Amino acid sequence: MNRRKLVQLVLIAVLVVIAVVVTVVVVVVIPKSVEQKVICEKPRNSELPFCDSSLPIDSRVHDLISRLTLQEKIGLLGHKSAGASHNVELGYYNWWNEALHGVAWNYEYVGTYFRPPTEYSTVFPQIISLATSFDRELFFLMANATGNEARAFHNAGNAGLTFWSPNINIFRDPRWGRGQETPGEDPYLSAEYARNFVDGLQGEEDKVGFVKASACCKHFAAHSIEEGRDSFDAIVTEQDMADTYLPAFKACVENKVTSIMTAYSGINGVPATANKYYVTDVIRQQWGFDGYIVSDCGAVDDVFYEHKYIKTESETCHAVLDAGMDIECGSFFTRSGFLQAAVSDGNVTEAMLDTALSRGFRVLMRLGYFEKDDKMPYKEFLPEDVDSETHRQLALDAARRSIVLLKNDVTESTGAPPLPLHHLDFTSNGASVALIGPHVNASTVFLGNYHGIPSFIKLPLNEIQRYWSDVKWEAGCEVDSLENNRLIEAENLARSSSQVILFVGINTEIEGETGDRHNITFTGLQTDLIRRVLAVALQPVIMVVVSGGAIDLSAYKNDRRVGAIVWAGYIGQSGGEAIADVLFGNYNPSGRLTQTFYDTNFLGQVTIQDMNMRPVNGSPGRTYRFFTGNPVYPFGHGLSYTSFQYTFASEADVQIPQSSSGCTYVVVRVQNIGSLPGDHSVLTFVAPPNAGLEGRPIKNLKDFQKLHNVVASQIRDVQICLNIDMFKLANVDGVFEIVSGEWTLMVADLTKRVVVY
Numbered sequence: 001m002n003r004r005k006l007v008q009l010v011l012i013a014v015l016v017v018i019a020v021v022v023t024v025v026v027v028v029v030i031p032k033s034v035e036q037k038v039i040c041e042k043p044r045n046s047e048l049p050f051c052d053s054s055l056p057i058d059s060r061v062h063d064l065i066s067r068l069t070l071q072e073k074i075g076l077l078g079h080k081s082a083g084a085s086h087n088v089e090l091g092y093y094n095w096w097n098e099a100l101h102g103v104a105w106n107y108e109y110v111g112t113y114f115r116p117p118t119e120y121s122t123v124f125p126q127i128i129s130l131a132t133s134f135d136r137e138l139f140f141l142m143a144n145a146t147g148n149e150a151r152a153f154h155n156a157g158n159a160g161l162t163f164w165s166p167n168i169n170i171f172r173d174p175r176w177g178r179g180q181e182t183p184g185e186d187p188y189l190s191a192e193y194a195r196n197f198v199d200g201l202q203g204e205e206d207k208v209g210f211v212k213a214s215a216c217c218k219h220f221a222a223h224s225i226e227e228g229r230d231s232f233d234a235i236v237t238e239q240d241m242a243d244t245y246l247p248a249f250k251a252c253v254e255n256k257v258t259s260i261m262t263a264y265s266g267i268n269g270v271p272a273t274a275n276k277y278y279v280t281d282v283i284r285q286q287w288g289f290d291g292y293i294v295s296d297c298g299a300v301d302d303v304f305y306e307h308k309y310i311k312t313e314s315e316t317c318h319a320v321l322d323a324g325m326d327i328e329c330g331s332f333f334t335r336s337g338f339l340q341a342a343v344s345d346g347n348v349t350e351a352m353l354d355t356a357l358s359r360g361f362r363v364l365m366r367l368g369y370f371e372k373d374d375k376m377p378y379k380e381f382l383p384e385d386v387d388s389e390t391h392r393q394l395a396l397d398a399a400r401r402s403i404v405l406l407k408n409d410v411t412e413s414t415g416a417p418p419l420p421l422h423h424l425d426f427t428s429n430g431a432s433v434a435l436i437g438p439h440v441n442a443s444t445v446f447l448g449n450y451h452g453i454p455s456f457i458k459l460p461l462n463e464i465q466r467y468w469s470d471v472k473w474e475a476g477c478e479v480d481s482l483e484n485n486r487l488i489e490a491e492n493l494a495r496s497s498s499q500v501i502l503f504v505g506i507n508t509e510i511e512g513e514t515g516d517r518h519n520i521t522f523t524g525l526q527t528d529l530i531r532r533v534l535a536v537a538l539q540p541v542i543m544v545v546v547s548g549g550a551i552d553l554s555a556y557k558n559d560r561r562v563g564a565i566v567w568a569g570y571i572g573q574s575g576g577e578a579i580a581d582v583l584f585g586n587y588n589p590s591g592r593l594t595q596t597f598y599d600t601n602f603l604g605q606v607t608i609q610d611m612n613m614r615p616v617n618g619s620p621g622r623t624y625r626f627f628t629g630n631p632v633y634p635f636g637h638g639l640s641y642t643s644f645q646y647t648f649a650s651e652a653d654v655q656i657p658q659s660s661s662g663c664t665y666v667v668v669r670v671q672n673i674g675s676l677p678g679d680h681s682v683l684t685f686v687a688p689p690n691a692g693l694e695g696r697p698i699k700n701l702k703d704f705q706k707l708h709n710v711v712a713s714q715i716r717d718v719q720i721c722l723n724i725d726m727f728k729l730a731n732v733d734g735v736f737e738i739v740s741g742e743w744t745l746m747v748a749d750l751t752k753r754v755v756v757y
């Protein structure tokens with residue numbers, strides 16, 4: 001073979017390989033992406049009325065449904081919608097996408113793909129941490145960024161448009177594994193979080209004409225238990241339902257959320273997914289919800305197999321559709337032809353299918369899913385908008401603001417608290433820093449439940465080394481194992497170091513969707529590790545605690561050998577950097593707890609199955625609103641490296657007539673009386689007459705405002721709008737009524753009389 005022939009052959013071979021690759025890309029990869037997007041560019045659809053954007057949405061929806069066969073309708077009601085091909089061409093659509101704290105989940109059963117050109121998403125702090133910022137603007141910005149990334153994923157063919165976030169169930173018990181996904185234990189904060197999340201993710205439909213990404217408030221309602229959740233029946237009083245479990249869902253509807261998910265559990269004997277009273281009467285009729293209701297995944301199966309609520313499969317199909325559920329996450333309907341059979345035997349009418357489908361399609365239309373290419377909204381979001389520099393910076397900023405300083409006591413020998421660390425102190429006198437504990441090198445633990453794939457994770461050890469390179473470290477033990485213990489080594493390191501920083505805590509295997517906790521202590525050998533370190537450390541130790549739910553810190557709160565406690569949860573991709581910034585004073589911590597930190601005794605006093613908020617049947621009551629015991633760290637607790645002093649601008653009592661509308665303003669002056677600048681959250685509570693008695697709350701959070709960067713000696717005036725709605729309480733029938741009499745307004749340690757007459 002001569003040289004020329006050889007070159008020719010090689011060339012041909014290269015061309016063949018290129019052709020094969022191109023074919024694979026064109027035939028296999030691209031259609032999947034394109035098909036998801038432009039339904040109305042398909043020749044068979046493009047001239048039909050449902051693709052005509054000059055028509056009203058409801059007539060387009062009606063037109064589309066009229067062209068579907070019965071078989072197709074049945075297939076379209078499952079979350080993995082099979083599409084349609086008989087008269088119209090609807091591609092595969094997966095309703096299931098997640099975006100709890102950034103576009104999330106790389107699992108085969110959801111519709112989101114982490115692959116080029118969107119391999120990564122920005123992973124923001126888990127919500128229980130983000131919430132400690134008490135910062136509406138930050139809530140909005142995170143959701144806005146998440147919604148923009150979600151659209152970019154969709155535009156790249158890598159996600160649907162329907163995202164099943166946020167989780168706004170009340171974190172009423174520290175054992176609940178998924179409490180970390182929520183804003184915490186307070187209904188008002190949860191509602192405010194929900195509003196901002198929905199606004200940020202969904203964008204401005206009013207202005208743009210389309211929803212950016214559909215949010216879904218879940219899990220309706222009173223869900224807060226993982227173990228046994230499929231058959232659990234939540235026994236909830238009308239009063240608790242009204243003032244604790246429902247307000248955040250109502251807020252979602254007020255802010256025009258486009259979806260609500262029903263819980264696995266039952267509510268007072270009726271599975272949530274088959275609960276016509278709540279799903280139809282309350283959510284749709286009383287609140288005016290305009291969107292689709294989806295079951296939690298497998299919840300229709302649970303109605304039949306777990307709750308055994310209904311005797312036959314056919315009647316189960318009827319019950320959930322009749323209740324008002326529209327899209328089934330799961331496959332009860334189709335797996336064995338149950339829905340088909342239910343239509344045949346007359347339990348389910350085709351009109352019921354049409355109603356459910358129309359609610360789903362209506363939302364897809366509002367998202368622009370049925371627009372032609374030239375009218376397709378939000379096309380400007382491109383792969384480069386995902387994991388962008390701006391979003392990375394926001395994630396770091398959010399992580400810093402999600403850290404809570406629980407303790408920072410003055411050290412006798414230095415006359416100053418241990419934090420912030422001044423690294424110059426270490427360079428000058430040859431002192432040494434030791435990091436000890438299983439979270440020294442925490443990485444994926446910072447991602448928390450329901451996370452995406454970040455392009456990097458900042459580890460504490462590396463980030464602390466950027467401030468002070470000569471750091472020694474020793475894990476000492478694993479998070480949750482009795483093996484591989486190096487307690488002796490850790491003890492030796494502690495003994496020879498001038499400052500020890502402990503990195504302890506739990507992870508999402510201990511608290512997660514797979515399970516609730518049965519204790520709230522440190523796991524594995526960590527309690528042992530801490531004990532040994534405290535016994536030998538030369539200076540009070542700094543403790544960094546990583547968790548979502550509360551850990552019993554009662555043993556360390558008053559132990560002088562523990563100088564400082566920093567609670568850093570699953571704070572996202574920049575977790576290690578944010579922690580280092582706080583330890584070294586590059587960020588002055590401003591987080592305040594949104595959950596009560598109980599001690600272990602609490603767990604013996606009330607079971608996780610007991611849904612009562614109020615102290616009844618031997619329960620000490622739950623959350624700061626009703627708990628009659630002494631918390632280790634209360635709701636709202638959180639220190640700063642500076643101090644803020646509060647005064648009322650006026651000393652006078654406030655009088656609010658029952659008939660009043662609008663705001664009666666109270667002005668609080670907040671002054672930074674320390675030397676460092678800092679952010680600060682001003683929380684306002686009201687306590688009713690007879691607070692804590694006869695089912696009345698001890699106090700309720702009614703307002704919070706975030707002050708950014710208050711510099712030394714600066715004064716900021718905070719205007720608090722008091723309106724008559726703040727002075728209503730739910731009665732035993734779950735009806736809110738104005739309570740007249742003497743209320744107490746509480747802002748930090750200030751109180752003021754408010755007379756409602």
Ligand SMILES: *[C@@H]1O[C@H](CO)[C@@H](O)[C@H](O)[C@H]1NC(C)=O
Nearest residue numbers: 141144145147148203204212
């Ligand atoms: C929120 O996202 C929109 C795009 O949907 C963007 O135009 C806007 O600047 C973002 N808002 C803020 C405050 O960053």
Ligand SMILES: *[C@@H]1O[C@H](CO)[C@@H](O)[C@H](O)[C@H]1NC(C)=O
Nearest residue numbers: 312313314315345346347348
């Ligand atoms: C509904 O289903 C049950 C059980 O499968 C069956 O006995 C009944 O005839 C069905 N039809 C109607 C209209 O109830």
Ligand SMILES: *[C@@H]1O[C@H](CO)[C@@H](O)[C@H](O)[C@H]1NC(C)=O
Nearest residue numbers: 440441442443444459461473
């Ligand atoms: C920390 O963890 C990373 C991976 O997450 C690993 O590459 C590195 O070696 C670890 N460092 C130490 C000091 O254990």
Ligand SMILES: *[C@@H]1O[C@H](CO)[C@@H](O)[C@H](O)[C@H]1NC(C)=O
Nearest residue numbers: 480510516517518519523524
């Ligand atoms: C506490 O719970 C964890 C996991 O939930 C478990 O591993 C550990 O053994 C428990 N500890 C005690 C003292 O019961």
